[in-house]
Structures are given as structure tokens and as C-alpha cells.
Amino acid sequence: MISALPFPLTQARELVEPALRDAVDRLDPTSRQVAAYHLGWVEADGRPTSASGGKALRPALALLSARAAGAPADSGVPGAVAVELVHNFSLLHDDLMDGDVQRRHRATVWAVWGASTAILVGDAMLATAQQVLVDLEVPGGTPAARLLAAATQELIRGQVADLAFERRATVSVEECLAMAAGKTGALLGCSAAIGAVLNGASERLVTALTTYGDELGLAFQLVDDLLGIWGDGASTGKPVGADLRARKKSLPISFAVAAGGAASVELADWLATSGPDSDEEVSRATELVEAAGGREWAQAEAQRRLSAAERALGETDIEATIRDEFVELARFVTTGRAEP
Amino acid sequence: MISALPFPLTQARELVEPALRDAVDRLDPTSRQVAAYHLGWVEADGRPTSASGGKALRPALALLSARAAGAPADSGVPGAVAVELVHNFSLLHDDLMDGDVQRRHRATVWAVWGASTAILVGDAMLATAQQVLVDLEVPGGTPAARLLAAATQELIRGQVADLAFERRATVSVEECLAMAAGKTGALLGCSAAIGAVLNGASERLVTALTTYGDELGLAFQLVDDLLGIWGDGASTGKPVGADLRARKKSLPISFAVAAGGAASVELADWLATSGPDSDEEVSRATELVEAAGGREWAQAEAQRRLSAAERALGETDIEATIRDEFVELARFVTTGRAEP
Numbered sequence: 001m002i003s004a005l006p007f008p009l010t011q012a013r014e015l016v017e018p019a020l021r022d023a024v025d026r027l028d029p030t031s032r033q034v035a036a037y038h039l040g041w042v043e044a045d046g047r048p049t050s051a052s053g054g055k056a057l058r059p060a061l062a063l064l065s066a067r068a069a070g071a072p073a074d075s076g077v078p079g080a081v082a083v084e085l086v087h088n089f090s091l092l093h094d095d096l097m098d099g100d101v102q103r104r105h106r107a108t109v110w111a112v113w114g115a116s117t118a119i120l121v122g123d124a125m126l127a128t129a130q131q132v133l134v135d136l137e138v139p140g141g142t143p144a145a146r147l148l149a150a151a152t153q154e155l156i157r158g159q160v161a162d163l164a165f166e167r168r169a170t171v172s173v174e175e176c177l178a179m180a181a182g183k184t185g186a187l188l189g190c191s192a193a194i195g196a197v198l199n200g201a202s203e204r205l206v207t208a209l210t211t212y213g214d215e216l217g218l219a220f221q222l223v224d225d226l227l228g229i230w231g232d233g234a235s236t237g238k239p240v241g242a243d244l245r246a247r248k249k250s251l252p253i254s255f256a257v258a259a260g261g262a263a264s265v266e267l268a269d270w271l272a273t274s275g276p277d278s279d280e281e282v283s284r285a286t287e288l289v290e291a292a293g294g295r296e297w298a299q300a301e302a303q304r305r306l307s308a309a310e311r312a313l314g315e316t317d318i319e320a321t322i323r324d325e326f327v328e329l330a331r332f333v334t335t336g337r338a339e340p
Numbered sequence: 341m342i343s344a345l346p347f348p349l350t351q352a353r354e355l356v357e358p359a360l361r362d363a364v365d366r367l368d369p370t371s372r373q374v375a376a377y378h379l380g381w382v383e384a385d386g387r388p389t390s391a392s393g394g395k396a397l398r399p400a401l402a403l404l405s406a407r408a409a410g411a412p413a414d415s416g417v418p419g420a421v422a423v424e425l426v427h428n429f430s431l432l433h434d435d436l437m438d439g440d441v442q443r444r445h446r447a448t449v450w451a452v453w454g455a456s457t458a459i460l461v462g463d464a465m466l467a468t469a470q471q472v473l474v475d476l477e478v479p480g481g482t483p484a485a486r487l488l489a490a491a492t493q494e495l496i497r498g499q500v501a502d503l504a505f506e507r508r509a510t511v512s513v514e515e516c517l518a519m520a521a522g523k524t525g526a527l528l529g530c531s532a533a534i535g536a537v538l539n540g541a542s543e544r545l546v547t548a549l550t551t552y553g554d555e556l557g558l559a560f561q562l563v564d565d566l567l568g569i570w571g572d573g574a575s576t577g578k579p580v581g582a583d584l585r586a587r588k589k590s591l592p593i594s595f596a597v598a599a600g601g602a603a604s605v606e607l608a609d610w611l612a613t614s615g616p617d618s619d620e621e622v623s624r625a626t627e628l629v630e631a632a633g634g635r636e637w638a639q640a641e642a643q644r645r646l647s648a649a650e651r652a653l654g655e656t657d658i659e660a661t662i663r664d665e666f667v668e669l670a671r672f673v674t675t676g677r678a679e680p
Contacts, residue, residue, distance in 0.1 A: 135486055156467060
């Protein structure tokens, strides 16, 4: 499906995986095996796997940001390991809370080992992420740990909001964007800056890189939400129409409900029903999101966020080839072909 | 029930609670309310409460350890806040994993708000604990964060072992002690040293204080396990016999099963049954633990651990009055009158 991976993703897999394995090796044997399965390194019974794991977007950003500060890519590795661990901590806990039984075409950890294991291995990954940074003996270690701690708080805050949305009838587009900024944007913002922070970069560069990552996060979430309605299940690993069936307040849906007009009202009425839904109903609801403008808005908003991300980079003196790699990476992960 | 609180516990409540409230105030409004309930500050609906909260043992140790390093008690406050947050993170997740519906005579967080809230508020507390330390602008901040990160890993490792024990028929006394060293000892060891670390104390002092806390943790766990069998439900908040009904591999039970002899064999046979248990059966099992030597051993072992804790202090040049406070505190929390 993914033909030509951008260089930063390839480089991240090569440079970061050994360090990530070292970090995971420090866990107790049970958690280590579970983490290795979740990260796509082994099957549930410990045999080698052909699974692909994640696409290492956050590690790639961390290495790029080290290079943006004029340092070698490998100086960003501890930051890359830390953000990838926080990302995977959140996946482990989110899959459990959302009751999702599949991720990346494989059974989720809680579905294989139960809720307690998913909780504990997530906890261990979060604790390890911080430990990797505070254990560093470089001056940038503590500032990087600060950045990560703040981003982790925002990530959790976003997840709290997401869960609260489930119990509400409607959610405004602004609330939905604020939630996504926490749940998706904060850690991408941190990833895009942490390599620079580790290398003592200027506040100006760190701010620009953080903005790039924050905006990329929103673009990414918009594309992910579009895939949750119109996406192709085979490539995303999500059944088509899943978000509508789940009555999820995703960005295109929230926009469509708030837009007003006949399609908007019909959509809101349907969302207030509780299923089970026929394929025809889901298909009709999908048309309504589009008719109410949700698809067009989300596509345009993703584009605007992507432009804002690129603009933030333009305000720095990052070397042109590195800036191009940031831009290419952002476009790649928001084309809708990459898995969320 | 508790008539005269030792000075360090009283001081900890006074000095630490305002800072702990500040840390909790930084959470999102939902998590803040849940954390305030869990910490005993408000009722579930937000009204003021007459609940007592925990006894602030870990904060008290953190302040004492600052004083042991010749610094004022309040220099240990960030460490006290951090260890108390990690302790409460673990309680939130453990109560959920263990299915416990009551703690300190009140409904547990997951029982009131559901599993997802308990997971997320626990996560937020863990992230905040690290944040409190890495955000400090003192030279001891990062070493303290390192100490906390390592202790958190041990704590999680202990909980992983505890859960694994549930799926096994028997557990050796050594395994059980190693589990308790992680689950209970590590954070007490960290608490008893973190104030000294924040103040740049010598490695020798830090090691001695950590040993004191580690040993106190084991003594504490032994007493807690004794209460789980013979304790008085009104003062402990645990129903008498709960550990036997739950077939928990607690320290006195593991010792009794491994001891050999008629009582040991009868106990093992009964533990292999799956209930429901009559009061007579639980009463008989309780007698068997005692007959097999589990009670006497646990009492003696707790005393040995307490002596080791005191001995560790004796190898330092801590001021005599402060050493006495450490000793008094350890004795107070292991008399069996204090809540675990």
C-alpha cells in the first residue's frame, strides 16, 4: 500500500527501533512481551511476526527536529523513543476504554491479555518514557522531559474530553478542535520539537516546530476523521462507516450537525437514534454529512492546517533540505493513504 | 481511632496539602473533581466531605528526608507531592484491576465514575507527578525525577507480579517478598530519600534512607497482610477474612502453604477450592494459617524488617531527633492500628 516511504520515516525505523527495544527490554518479562506484541515485533505467543507496527511518524519528527537544530539525527533518538512510548501508552489505554478489539489489523492488547494487562503495560510505557529523558546526562534532558510531561497532560486532557463527548448529544466544532489539539496535536507538537530541545535550540525555533506539529496534528486528525467515514477499510483497518455507527462526534460530523439546513437536521435526527443500523441507513447518513458540508469543510480545514504548519517552518532559518523533509512528511501522512 | 499522630504526619498534612491541591488544580475540571474525591477532599457530587483521606505517610517521609539532609522540611514538598501522586495513581488503577468497590470506607473511583475515568485520572496523576519534579528549577529536581521514575517502574513491576500470582496455584515466600518490595517497598524507599535527593545529599545518606524506606515497606506490607486475615474490619475498612476468601497469596498465607505439615496441607487443599465459603470455613482456614506458623512468621519478619530499617538509619549521621522521628513513624504505621 505504501510504496515510497519518505526518508525521515525510513531513517526513524532504522535509528530508533534499537533504542526502543532497549527501553522495552528494561520492563518486566510479562510487560516486555506484551509491549513487543503491541509494537508489532512479535506475535502474541512470542513468535516472530510479519506485522508492520506503526509508521514511526513521531520518532521521525523527533529526529528531524534534532537536524533542524543543526545536530545529527541520532541526538534526537531518546526524544524519539520517549514520544513513541507515550503514543503507545495512549493507544493501549484508549483501545481498552473504547472497547476496540483491533488495531493495525491485529487483536488489541486488552482483547488478548485482558484489561489489567493493558492498563499496566500502558502505565509502564508512560513511566519509561519519562525515565528515558530524565536519565539522560545532557543539558537538554530535563527541558525535553518538561516538554513531554506537558504534552502528556494535554494528551490525557484530550482523551478526557473525547470520553465526555460520548455522553453528550452534540459537540461544537470548536470543542471538537480543542479536543483534537490535545489528543492528537500535543504529542505531534512535542515530537516535532523534542529533538531541538534536546540540543538546546532557541525558543523561537522550538516554538515554530511545536506549531508545525500542533497544526500537523489537526490536519492528521481531520484526515483520520474523513477516513472514519469515507475511508477504505482494507487500508485503514477501520470498517467503513464505523464512526457513524458509533455515533462518534468526529470533526466532519460535528461540522455537519452544526451547519444547519435540511441535511443537517436529518443527520442530527438520525444520530439521535441508537441503531442497529442497516447499511442503507449508514450510507444515507454518510450522504447527509457530505450534503451538510462536513466533507468539504474537513478537507479544506485539513489543507488550511497543513498550510499553517508549513508557514510556521517558513518563519525559521531551518536548512532548506530539512524544511522540505518536514513538508514532504506532513503531506505524506495527510494524503489519506497512510494509516492513522 | 488514631489518637496521637506522630509529628511528621501532622506536619505533612499541613505543608503538603496546599501544594498537592495546586498540582491537582492543574488537571482538567473532570479529572480535578475525581482526584479531589479520591484524595478525600470532597464528596462525589463536589460537596465538602468529612472523609479523612490517606494518612500522608509518603509525604511525611519526604519531608523528614529533607530534614535528614539538614534542609528545611518545606524543601521536600515537591517530592512529597510527587510521591503522593504516584501512590494515588497506583491506588486508582489497582482498585479497578482488583475490582475493589471500597477504599477508606468510601466507594472507589471506578465504582462511582466507571473504568475509563479511573484509568485516565490515574494516568493524569502519574504524568503530573513527574511534571512536578521536572518543572523544578533546583539542581536536585532531575535526580529526584530519576529516583521517582525508577521507583514507579518497580511499583508497576510489583503490581504485574501480584496479578500474575492470581493465575498461579502457589507462590513462594521469596517471590511474595520480591513482589511486596516492588509494590510497597519501592515507593516508600523513594519517599524516604526524595527530600534528601532534592537537597543534593550524599549518596551514602540517600542509600541509607532508601534502605530504611524499603524495609519499612516490607514491614508495612506484612502488617497489612496480617490485617487482611486477622484485622478488624471497622478500623481497616477491609472485611475480616477477605484475603482468604479471595485466595490471595499474601505473605502469611504463602508462608503457611510452604511450611509443610498437616495444617499446611489442609490449608493448601482448602485454597484450591473455589468457594463460596461459609464463615466456618474461613474461620478454619484462618486457624490453619496460624497453625502452620504464618502468623508468627509474619509478625517476626515485620519486626526484623523494622529493625533493619532502624539499623540503616543508625549508619548515618542524621541528627538524633530526626532519626527518632523516623523510628517513631515506622513503629506507628506498623502497629496495626493505622490504615494501610
